[in-house]
Amino acid sequence: MKRIVMITLVCAALVGFVALPALFAADAPKADIVMKSPGAATQGTVTFGHAKHGKQKCEDCHHKMKESKDMKCASCHNDLKEKKGDKSYYNAYHAPTSNHSCLGCHKSMKQGPTACNKCHAKK
Numbered sequence: 820m821k822r823i824v825m826i827t828l829v830c831a832a833l834v835g836f837v838a839l840p841a842l843f844a845a846d847a848p849k850a851d852i853v854m855k856s857p858g859a860a861t862q863g864t865v866t867f868g869h870a871k872h873g874k875q876k877c878e879d880c881h882h883k884m885k886e887s888k889d890m891k892c893a894s895c896h897n898d899l900k901e902k903k904g905d906k907s908y909y910n911a912y913h914a915p916t917s918n919h920s921c922l923g924c925h926k927s928m929k930q931g932p933t934a935c936n937k938c939h940a941k942k
Contacts, residue, residue, distance in 0.1 A: 858899030863940035882919045
């Protein structure tokens, strides 16, 4: 009898261990997001489809998720003037060698747009 109770408890613990993180994980927005630069951008807005990026993990782009639940790039990348550096808003999206940036990820995966007018709407 004790063995059955123990097995049941172990199974319940394993189910909880596996299932609970999935219950608390944030779902990506279903609708496309229109991203507009908080500064004076030279290019138009970018429409981003989370659904098209469904195979990516949230952390691939939102790489500071463990430290903060704030998902906005501009919270950390708040330098609107510089085009390079860790604080650069521009660089957060356009760093050619970073897998956290749109451009860098598209280049490393050899898929997705890499030309300005393929992402940015005309102003």
